Amino acid sequence: MVATLNTNNNQISATGNTAELEKIRDFVGAQAKLFGFGEIDAFQIALAVDEACSNLIRHSYHNDNNRQFIVSIEKNNSELIIQVMDNGDTFNPMSVPEPDMEEYFKKFKRGGLGVQIMRKVMDKIEYIPAQTSTALNVLSLTKRLV
Amino acid sequence: MSETKFTIEHQSIGEIKCLKIQGYLDAHTAPQLESALGNLVEEGKHKIIVNFSELDYISSAGLGVFMVYIEDVRETGGDIKLAEMKPKVFTVFDLLGFPMLFEIVENNQAAIAKFAN
Numbered sequence: 001m002v003a004t005l006n007t008n009n010n011q012i013s014a015t016g017n018t019a020e021l022e023k024i025r026d027f028v029g030a031q032a033k034l035f036g037f038g039e040i041d042a043f044q045i046a047l048a049v050d051e052a053c054s055n056l057i058r059h060s061y062h063n064d065n066n067r068q069f070i071v072s073i074e075k076n077n078s079e080l081i082i083q084v085m086d087n088g089d090t091f092n093p094m095s096v097p098e099p100d101m102e103e104y105f106k107k108f109k110r111g112g113l114g115v116q117i118m119r120k121v122m123d124k125i126e127y128i129p130a131q132t133s134t135a136l137n138v139l140s141l142t143k144r145l146v
Numbered sequence: 147m148s149e150t151k152f153t154i155e156h157q158s159i160g161e162i163k164c165l166k167i168q169g170y171l172d173a174h175t176a177p178q179l180e181s182a183l184g185n186l187v188e189e190g191k192h193k194i195i196v197n198f199s200e201l202d203y204i205s206s207a208g209l210g211v212f213m214v215y216i217e218d219v220r221e222t223g224g225d226i227k228l229a230e231m232k233p234k235v236f237t238v239f240d241l242l243g244f245p246m247l248f249e250i251v252e253n254n255q256a257a258i259a260k261f262a263n
Contacts, residue, residue, distance in 0.1 A: 018174035019174050021173060021174055021205075022151060022170060022172070025172075039234065040233075040234055040237060043237075044237065044238075044241075047203075050172060050173075054172070054173040054206075057173070058173065101246070102246070105247040108217040109213065110210055110213045111210055113210065114207075116242060117205075117206055117238070117241060117242065
């Protein structure tokens with residue numbers, strides 16, 4: 001178990017509390033704008049990261065304030081890569097099947113749309129589960145500036 | 147702190163109830179809206195307008211709140227109409243096709259007119 005996760009300038013740490021989501025969105029949105037994305041793109045990138053973190057806080061950290069995770073930003077040519085790193089249970093969001101939205105609305109289904117938002121907004125999503133008990137799971141969300 | 151980042155103002159327009167929401171609607175604040183809508187539905191108030199004019203953000207947790215009650219209110223001839231959305235908030239609804247299910251209108255007047263028809 002990692003009690004405190006070290007961060008640098010391109011990272012922030014957050015706890016397993018949904019009150020932290022606003023700070024994460026502010027950080028990601030500001031970084032996306034600095035990188036060159038417009039208002040709507042930056043808004044949606046922050047949204048996709050919010051969805052990833054909301055799922056993590058709820059399903060892996062069970063809203064435990066004492067658990068920490070990191071959101072980091074990498075820039076690679078025209079790509080903005082946001083990584084969410086946690087030490088919770090491994091869970092690959094890409095294993096969630098894409099919902100049929102017509103069916104979803106017809107049956108008034110609930111929940112499960114966060115991953116779909118991530119898919120719609122981001123260009124690439126990769127998940128690398130922790131290989132050892134002290135390593136972190138890494139979810140990478142990439143958006144290209146075109 | 148975050149407690150002030152989302153507020154709900156209740157208004158009555160005849161038999162129609164309007165919830166004016168303000169701030170950020172995310173996984174942290176969505177339970178507040180779920181509770182407010184749930185109270186209206188329980189009281190038998192099934193004609194509801196949610197006014198988004200001062201809402202700056204919504205995530206899937208916020209979208210999910212509308213899915214909880216839409217079937218119940220429509221079964222009794224009511225509806226939840228969504229009014230005066232900022233363009234960036236509308237993009238979130240649009241990403242997943244929510245305009246297929248929900249009536250999203252320009253303002254409260256348009257929503258009231260839809261209820262009258």
